[in-house]
Amino acid sequence: MLKTVVAVSCACVTIEMAAMQPVAAENVPKQLVGTWLAEDIGGGGVIDNLQSTLEIREDGTYGGMAGCNHFTGTFGLSGSKITFGPAASTRKMCVPAVMNQEQKFLEALRSELTWTIDGSKLVLGKAGGGIGVRLASMAAGSEGSDVTIRIPGADSVDRQTVRYDCGGKAIEAEYINAGPVSLVTFTIDGAFVVASNVISGSGAKYAGGQYVWWTKGEEATLFDAMKGDEDKGVACKPAS
Known part of the structure; x- marks a missing residue:
C-alpha cells in the first residue's frame, strides 16, 4: 500500500x-x-x-x-x-x-x-x-487552423496582446474587439481558450470553457470553474 x-x-x-x-x-x-x-x-x-x-x-x-x-x-x-x-x-x-x-x-x-x-x-x-x-x-494538428467569422455592424477589428504574470505562470492574452463582439484568447496548461465578454458589475468579464477572465484596470483575475464557487482566482499582473 x-x-x-x-x-x-x-x-x-x-x-x-x-x-x-x-x-x-x-x-x-x-x-x-x-x-x-x-x-x-x-x-x-x-x-x-x-x-x-x-x-x-x-x-x-x-x-x-x-x-x-x-x-x-x-x-x-x-x-x-x-x-x-x-x-x-x-x-x-x-x-x-x-x-x-x-x-x-x-x-x-x-x-x-x-x-x-x-x-x-x-x-x-x-x-x-x-x-x-x-x-x-496533442502534437497532431498543433499548427492549428484559422477561423473567420463575419460580424454584422463591425467596420474594423482591434487586437491587442498583453503578457501577464499569473502567480508565477506566464500567460499571453489577446483582446479582440469587433463591433458588438469582445473576446480574449489565451493558453493555459496546454489548452487554448477563447472567452467571450459577459455582463459584469465592473471591469470586463470574459467566460470560456471552464475559465473566467476578469479585468479591472491593467490587472486581471483568472478563475477556474472546476474549482467551484470557493475559487478566489489567481491575480494576473502585466509582465514587465
Missing part, C-alpha cells in the same frame, strides 16, 4: 515511490514519446473541456495533469506491456466531477496495461481485455 505524507504548509503530497528503475532512454519507442490527451477512460468517456493528460518522456519518466492535480513518476516497458510506477502528485481539491475523473484516470494508469499506437491515438489496453484509457496525441 502506498504511504502518503501531507505537508500542511503547502498544497502538495509526497507518495513513497516503489523500487522501480526507469526504462533506458534508448529503449523507449519514439512513437510513444509525447503528450497525450485522454478521450476515454474505461469506456466512460471524459468531461468536455476538462483535460486529463499523460506525458511519456524518453528518459523513462512520465507525468501530466490528471484533471485537478499534476503528477510525475517512472514507467517500465516489456514488449507491448507498460507499467506506470507510483506517482508523486500535488494535492489540490476541485469540484466532485473533476476529482472523480482524476481518480478514474490515475487508477487506470495503475492497472496492468498494454500499449498500441493507432494513427494519432495511444490505446492503453487492460490485461484482461478492453480499453483502460484511449488518448489522442
Whole structure:
C-alpha cells in the first residue's frame, strides 16, 4: 500500500515511490514519446473541456495533469506491456466531477496495461481485455487552423496582446474587439481558450470553457470553474 505524507504548509503530497528503475532512454519507442490527451477512460468517456493528460518522456519518466492535480513518476516497458510506477502528485481539491475523473484516470494508469499506437491515438489496453484509457496525441494538428467569422455592424477589428504574470505562470492574452463582439484568447496548461465578454458589475468579464477572465484596470483575475464557487482566482499582473 502506498504511504502518503501531507505537508500542511503547502498544497502538495509526497507518495513513497516503489523500487522501480526507469526504462533506458534508448529503449523507449519514439512513437510513444509525447503528450497525450485522454478521450476515454474505461469506456466512460471524459468531461468536455476538462483535460486529463499523460506525458511519456524518453528518459523513462512520465507525468501530466490528471484533471485537478499534476503528477510525475517512472514507467517500465516489456514488449507491448507498460507499467506506470507510483506517482508523486500535488494535492489540490476541485469540484466532485473533476476529482472523480482524476481518480478514474490515475487508477487506470495503475492497472496492468498494454500499449498500441493507432494513427494519432495511444490505446492503453487492460490485461484482461478492453480499453483502460484511449488518448489522442496533442502534437497532431498543433499548427492549428484559422477561423473567420463575419460580424454584422463591425467596420474594423482591434487586437491587442498583453503578457501577464499569473502567480508565477506566464500567460499571453489577446483582446479582440469587433463591433458588438469582445473576446480574449489565451493558453493555459496546454489548452487554448477563447472567452467571450459577459455582463459584469465592473471591469470586463470574459467566460470560456471552464475559465473566467476578469479585468479591472491593467490587472486581471483568472478563475477556474472546476474549482467551484470557493475559487478566489489567481491575480494576473502585466509582465514587465
